[in-house]
Amino acid sequence: MALVLSLGLHWTLVQSAAWVSMVVTYSKDATIGEALEKTFDGAHPCPLCKMVDAGARSDRDNKSKQSKAGAIKKIEMALVVVETLVLPKPAVPECPVTADRAVKRSEVPPVPPPRVA
Numbered sequence: 001m002a003l004v005l006s007l008g009l010h011w012t013l014v015q016s017a018a019w020v021s022m023v024v025t026y027s028k029d030a031t032i033g034e035a036l037e038k039t040f041d042g043a044h045p046c047p048l049c050k051m052v053d054a055g056a057r058s059d060r061d062n063k064s065k066q067s068k069a070g071a072i073k074k075i076e077m078a079l080v081v082v083e084t085l086v087l088p089k090p091a092v093p094e095c096p097v098t099a100d101r102a103v104k105r106s107e108v109p110p111v112p113p114p115r116v117a
Helices: 002-007 009-027 032-040 047-069 099-106
Strands: none
Touching: 002 009, 009 032, 009 047
């Protein structure tokens, strides 16, 4: 929201709402084409359009006064190096494999499989 206000985009949003309102109002008495032409020709501003124009002009004047007075400070950004900690892989516990286990694992299971009683 702060970025929108600092860039002056709030005036664009209000102006867009004014244009939509004007098109709707003008299209009640004329075709859409004529309503669009009346809306954007600049000869038929609505009160909201006049308010937006005055507000945007006021913002521009204030910014030019501030820049002339040197009131605006330049914000300098700096890159910060962030060190990362790299940990070694955890040691995998070795499971000793004996010859008996290897032989038992290689045998085919009994058919049918034994049932637990």
